[in-house]
Amino acid sequence: MNQHHIEVKVCAKTFAENIRQIRDRVSPAKICVVMKANAYGHGLKVLAPHAIKAGADYIGICTNPEAATLRNLGLEIKLMRLRMGFPDEFEESLNGLNIEEQVGSIEAAEYLSREGCKRGKKVPVHLNIDTGMGRSGFFSNEVDAIAKVCNLPGLEIVGIMTHFATADSEELDFTRKQIKEFYRLRDTLKNNLPPSVLTHTHNSAATVRLTPHCNSLVRVGAACYGVRTSRNFANFSPLKPVMSVKTKVAQVRNVPPGRTIGYGKLFTTQRQSRIASLPVGFGEGYPRSLFNKGVVLIRGHRCPVVGRVSLNITTVDITDIPEEVTWGDEAVLVGCQGNEEITFEELADRFESVHTEINLMAGFMNQVSYRTS
């Protein structure tokens, strides 16, 4: 274990296997493996070659530095920007980063059209259609504007896409409505779009929960990291978590009843207790709000976090563990130990957040160690 006494492990093999499972599910549709935000905190540089080997057709990114990281590794895979770009970004993209841009406004389309004409080439773009996400793109009733973009010189429409707002929710009616609206527009535009145009609507939740075959490409992030973005995709069992987080016990103490633990005196022992302290806190990315809500695995048992999580120390109640627990014993914050498992989804539920936020904190604050074979 490193000097932080917190070990964030990322298994590239599991990542690749998840991608293969998704590829088998969606084939013959293509896959865009979404690796924005440093591969959801897992590490873009290390994992990107594994994504390609596992069959990714595209890598989804947001920023030019992300694209540059991949190009500097010598990777020539197709890249797709998953948000609207800016002129300075387009410039670098056209000068070698080769990112396929999302186009969701006449302004951006005309800008790229002029750049394409100036350079005597066709700039590959994906039309972004808003069918209910409400963040960006053309509204799906702006048919004339979209048709106009399709006919601009200097552009090649390689894809047409939309993004779902509620594919994680139990209720899929709104997602189905978005799909219907998207394909109705695609049909309306049929004569304006090249026959080979990629249609892509599905994120991880939709890919796993709905039939992906209306798409000719799916954009999957969370699923590749083995994270189920909601309980509602428990039906697709092959996905395995890629990241685990471990630390070790710094001290064990016997604490009599009636003593308070930690800042704010927010927890009082009700019985003769054994309390273990761990050398991690919100400084290492363990969420402060897990106070009295978190759970940690020690000797294969689930142990509740008691008292406030501090900047670098967390306290857990190990009274109910029958075995002896000693200084230096392994404590699992996320991952498996014995027959028990704590997933990022569970932690996110307790934390009232989303798994990605916790992945990011774990991956960001610590040196991640990789298993690549």
Ligand SMILES: *Cc1c(COP(=O)(O)O)cnc(C)c1O
């Ligand atoms: C981030 C993103 C995705 C991936 O979403 P997951 O739920 O992680 O699969 C797909 N499409 C777009 C446009 C995105 O921004």
